[in-house]
Amino acid sequence: MVLAPDSDPISWSVHTRAPPGETPEERTSLGSSMKSRRRRGAMRLIDELRRERERTKKEAKGVVKVLLLGQSESGKSTTLKTWRAVIQLNLLKSVITILDALQAEQDGESSSSNPFATPTIPGSSTSTGYANTVGPSTSRSRSGSLSQQPFRSLGASSGSSLRQAADAFAATPPSSSRSRNNSTSNSKMPPPPPLPILSGKHQLLKLRLAPLRSVETDLRRRLGAGAEEDYGIGRDAGVLGDVTNNGNGSVPLRRKATKEFTVRRVKDALDSGIGANGYGGASSNGHGYGNANGKRREEDVDEATEVIASCADDIRELWGDEVVRSILKRRRIRLEDGGGFFLDDVDRIASRTYAPSSDDVVRARLRTLGVQEYRIKNMTSHLLNFGNDWLLYDVGGSRTGRHAWIPYFEGVNAIIFLAPLSCFDERLLEDPHINRLEDSFLLWKTGLLILFMNKCDLLKRKLRKGRQSERTYLPSYGDRPNDMGTVGPIPERQVQGLCAGSNTQATHRSAYYYATSVTDTKTTAMTLVAVKDIILREHLKNADFV
Numbered sequence: 001m002v003l004a005p006d007s008d009p010i011s012w013s014v015h016t017r018a019p020p021g022e023t024p025e026e027r028t029s030l031g032s033s034m035k036s037r038r039r040r041g042a043m044r045l046i047d048e049l050r051r052e053r054e055r056t057k058k059e060a061k062g063v064v065k066v067l068l069l070g071q072s073e074s075g076k077s078t079t080l081k082t083w084r085a086v087i088q089l090n091l092l093k094s095v096i097t098i099l100d101a102l103q104a105e106q107d108g109e110s111s112s113s114n115p116f117a118t119p120t121i122p123g124s125s126t127s128t129g130y131a132n133t134v135g136p137s138t139s140r141s142r143s144g145s146l147s148q149q150p151f152r153s154l155g156a157s158s159g160s161s162l163r164q165a166a167d168a169f170a171a172t173p174p175s176s177s178r179s180r181n182n183s184t185s186n187s188k189m190p191p192p193p194p195l196p197i198l199s200g201k202h203q204l205l206k207l208r209l210a211p212l213r214s215v216e217t218d219l220r221r222r223l224g225a226g227a228e229e230d231y232g233i234g235r236d237a238g239v240l241g242d243v244t245n246n247g248n249g250s251v252p253l254r255r256k257a258t259k260e261f262t263v264r265r266v267k268d269a270l271d272s273g274i275g276a277n278g279y280g281g282a283s284s285n286g287h288g289y290g291n292a293n294g295k296r297r298e299e300d301v302d303e304a305t306e307v308i309a310s311c312a313d314d315i316r317e318l319w320g321d322e323v324v325r326s327i328l329k330r331r332r333i334r335l336e337d338g339g340g341f342f343l344d345d346v347d348r349i350a351s352r353t354y355a356p357s358s359d360d361v362v363r364a365r366l367r368t369l370g371v372q373e374y375r376i377k378n379m380t381s382h383l384l385n386f387g388n389d390w391l392l393y394d395v396g397g398s399r400t401g402r403h404a405w406i407p408y409f410e411g412v413n414a415i416i417f418l419a420p421l422s423c424f425d426e427r428l429l430e431d432p433h434i435n436r437l438e439d440s441f442l443l444w445k446t447g448l449l450i451l452f453m454n455k456c457d458l459l460k461r462k463l464r465k466g467r468q469s470e471r472t473y474l475p476s477y478g479d480r481p482n483d484m485g486t487v488g489p490i491p492e493r494q495v496q497g498l499c500a501g502s503n504t505q506a507t508h509r510s511a512y513y514y515a516t517s518v519t520d521t522k523t524t525a526m527t528l529v530a531v532k533d534i535i536l537r538e539h540l541k542n543a544d545f546v
């Protein structure tokens with residue numbers, strides 16, 4: 001059958017028409033009735049396909065697609081996360097970080113060789129824990145080369161489409177191809193403080209807490225085989241940061257691989273039995289614990305909980321110990337500033353009856369790999385009434401995973417971009433030469449729509465604690481006072497400048513920005529209400545995205 005070029009290939013009328021040349025006699029004959037039956041079967045199938053197509057079309061019309069973007073640890077998943085077992089893992093990770101630091105101290109390792117400490121600049125006495133404190137500002141120009149650039153000189157977007165933006169993200173050259181320029185001078189460094197002394201008590205704590213290492217390994221394995229990515233392995237193994245200043249002089253910085261918990265899909269983790277409602281009950285995935293009926297897994301995980309609970313006193317002792325604290329400080333490990341910090345909640349979390357609160361869930365850290373899709377049916381709560389189905393895509397933000405964003409730019413209604421403001425003194429874990437704040441704004445300025453300037457609470461805390469002035473990390477900050485009133489509005493003005501700049505280009509785009517702390521769920525809900533209104537109002541019908 002030849003169809004007219006404009007024929008609908010699954011049009012009912014086209015397919016129900018009798019074949020050309022069929023006589024009435026034929027139609028009544030047996031052969032003809034077989035043909036008719038076949039034809040009726042085909043008609044039913046076509047009808048079904050047509051209905052399916054209509055349904056899909058209708059669904060697509062009603063669905064609002066939102067893409068969450070931002071560098072790693074910017075807070076994307078925290079806006080969505082609904083599961084909790086990771087909290088135990090977060091707690092164990094902190095404990096193990098401390099145990100490693102004690103071991104390194106005992107072995108006489110230089111503080112610069114620990115995986116969590118990061119390059120600091122002359123005069124800076126502290127740095128973040130898991131994350132990565134940053135030295136003098138470096139940023140990438142549009143051509144991809146690294147240059148010492150003040151924050152405010154990023155310039156306006158050239159009005160590129162999101163497709164171009166996606167390509168730009170993907171085109172990021174590996175850091176190894178760029179020049180390194182973070183060598184720092186140590187001439188003005190004060191003499192190092194005397195080394196803290198480890199006692200028998202610390203040895204004992206190390207010994208008694210040692211079983212937590214295998215508990216951590218087992219729990220992590222249960223999140224899924226291969227569900228862990230080592231930053232620094234592969235591209236930059238062992239050589240992240242060539243030279244740094246550890247307070248005692250410039251020394252080569254060899255970083256060990258830094259591990260984070262990751263999941264490809266939250267659902268996989270939930271299916272594996274580690275979910276908000278507790279462990280067990282799921283069928284075996286063949287890894288680590290578990291058998292076909294999930295019973296052994298439940299017992300084993302209970303055993304893990306049991307071990308953690310039995311270590312509660314020792315964990316508390318370890319975290320409360322002054323010598324330990326001074327070692328962490330000297331090694332520039334600031335666990336409390338990193339995601340997934342639960343050491344202050346040991347009593348509650350390291351217990352046999354621990355049930356996570358929603359606050360625990362938003363504070364938990366679990367790195368996303370790839371892209372996770374969430375379909376939210378008619379999103380409604382006492383605060384939010386979205387009135388549509390929403391499809392949210394939460395992407396992994398690390399540099400190596402940004403190429404995975406590309407397909408999601410197609411047909412998306414809105415993009416919410418999260419930029420963690422508190423990271424002005426941190427570097428990308430994937431590339432310690434890049435300031436995290438600058439990386440965020442470079443990403444955002446390529447043409448995105450809604451910006452969450454996130455982690456404001458942490459920014460306030462850092463400033464209150466008298467962290468080095470922003471100027472130290474971002475030269476463009478100049479001599480302005482280092483307080484929230486001054487620092488706070490700067491990123492906003494920066495963003496306004498970028499928007500104004502890009503709007504003079506051929507492509508006009510709307511931009512909205514919000515100062516957020518997405519761990520504060522109540523305020524975030526209010527922000528989401530405002531964002532929802534924007535998205536629906538504009539519905540991006542006039543958005544010239546692709």
Ligand SMILES: Nc1nc2c(ncn2[C@@H]2O[C@H](COP(=O)(O)OP(=O)(O)OP(=O)(O)O)[C@@H](O)[C@H]2O)c(=O)[nH]1
Pocket residue numbers: 070071072073074075076077078079338339340341362363364365366367368369395396397398418454455456457458516517518519520
């Ligand atoms: N204090 C504070 N912590 C936050 C805020 N937003 C996120 N966090 C914490 O920061 C950590 C990282 O947040 P995630 O949501 O996992 O980051 P992400 O952007 O999804 O990171 P990737 O999955 O690696 O791309 C988590 O432990 C969060 O609890 C915030 O506004 N304030």
Ligand SMILES: [Mg+2]
Pocket residue numbers: 076077078366367368394395396397
């Ligand atoms: Mg995430």
